Amino acid sequence: MNVFKFGGASVKNADGVKNLLHVLTETGPNKKLVVISAMGKTTNALETVIASYFDEKTALSQSIETVKSFHEEIINKLFSEKTDTIFRKINRFFEELESFLNRNKSPNYDYVYDQVICYGELISTTIISEYLNQHHIKNTWIDARTLIKTDNTYRDAKVNWEQTQTNIAANVQKDELTITQGFISSDSNNFTTTLGREGSDYTAGIFAYCLHAKNVTIWKDVEGVLNADPREFKETTLLQEISYQEAIELAFYGASVIHPKTLQPLQKKEIPLFVKSFYNPTEKGTSVGNANKITPYIPCFIVKKDLVLLSLSALDFSFFVEENISEIFALFHKYQIKVDLIQNSAISFSVCVDNKFNNIDKLINHLQAKFKVSFNKNVSLYTIRHFTQEAINQLEKGKDVLLKQQTRETVQLVTKD
Template structure:
């Protein structure tokens, strides 16, 4: 069994869906399970719907109608009027979503988010599965929520590996083409959960692990893993091979090509991960495996934007000791702040964090009761793996550096 994952950019329109057929024709389609994300920017659009539902109830339906029209146009481009059943299946999904909004009584944003956001994947896989059947690529559509079981940590759920393994090995049969959704799971009450943003790669790894797959291939609009995101860095180069260890390091620091959780289950069973271009599927791309380091050996650049830098010191200028640091980390954990950089001296402690759950104000109230706090919002965190002096100098040019930290192979720089 091989596992393929197609992201939203690869199926953003009818031509993208048709290109899935092209990839399968060139690479083969036997014993393949395909994981698909929501089409284009649908996840972002559904986040707007959720915001409107909570804060502007009169207008969320119009936002939802825009999403429905977008998918309707893709279906017209793919099927014309030849497959009315597809339109009806998608219409049922949108009715189900509206029914949730009508009947929901929970004020919990994270719960609401997970029940709504996955409809992007449900709709995309319904359309693509039917199009594959139309083109004689007979396939079985799987509801991933019935396969991947998790706890109820909404928006970043933890997988129940034993139960998930049992279900997947029973459901997925050899010599069959499957299509399923990325990003999603379900808890013990069968409420939808999500595995974190960009979690479709992780979904592919979960299936690969449970199936002892031959490989995982992530199909993207880039030739493979580059040594920097070309949207933010110039003259990027392709990395041919990356070790699991190096890839996990890059993912930890925020490299967007590979989801941080994806590599761990693959490494455990030494399942190679290929990152390839859906535009040139026969090119080698990048392979992540049990090799050592990266090839070629280049500085690798990572950017995380919209970060928060907190600098803390004690009110009485006493030392920042273990008790203080423990209290700070307990608060960071309580308010679900992901820590990206820490730096401390005798009387100060600095931390760069992701405010993904919008709990910054609550955190600051707690911290200011015991510490002097300086807060810089909307800062950028740059990480360079395998840095040299030239790469650091070039990155710092024309920027205000707020924090800088060097390790043997990694430098992290926070800028305003």
């Protein structure tokens, strides 16, 4: 069985959905499980719904209507026969969404986030499943939340592999075409959880592992894995082959093409991963497997923006020892702060962190009770894997470098935006 994953950019409009049909026709629809993200910027639009719910109730109805209108426009372009079936199914999702928002009593933002954000994937997969049926591509639509079980860490849930394996083995027919959602899952009480932003790749890895898949293909709007993000760097090169280890390193440092958690289950069973062009399905793209690092062997550039650089030192200028660091990392865990870079000296400790849960101010207030704290918000972290001096010089040019760290294979620079 093959596992395909289509991201939001691949199904951002009616033409994208038609192209998905083309890809399945070209590759053959049978013996496939297809993981699909929310369409286009739907996740962002649903985040606006959540923000309205908490902060601006008067804008809530309009923010929901915006999401609804976007999908209705796509439906009108896809379905020549305006049957009531697809509209009835989509309207039911919006009724569920509004019902949840009306009856919810929980003030927990992360819990509410997961209960709302899942509708992007549920709606996109329903539209696509119905569209494939209209074009005589028989498929089975499955709610991923009934299969992938997790703990209740909302927005960054941990998979219960044993229960998930059992569910997938019992409910997915390997000889057929199955359509399901990326990113979403559920806890033991059947409340929706999510696997982290951009977690649809991880979903594909979970299904591939549990189904002993032949391979996984991630379909993108680029030709494969490039040595740099073309939106950030002018000249890029296609990487033809990448080892599992190297792909994990690139994902860890923030390469956006592959989700960091995706590769671990694939490596365990040596399931090959392909990253291919949605627009050119017959091209080879990039393969990830038991390769030798990367081919071609060239510097790879990664950038993560909107981070925070924290620098800490003891109030009495004493040495910064393991006990201090252990205490700080306990606070990072408490406030859900992801650390991207660490550098320490005898009396100071610096970290570049991701504030995706918006808890940085709470953390800083907590730290200031015991440490001298300085910080820079909205910094960028640049990483070069397999660097050359020329690559470093090129990256540093014109930038205000706040911190620099170099190891055998990697250089990292924190710069002020």
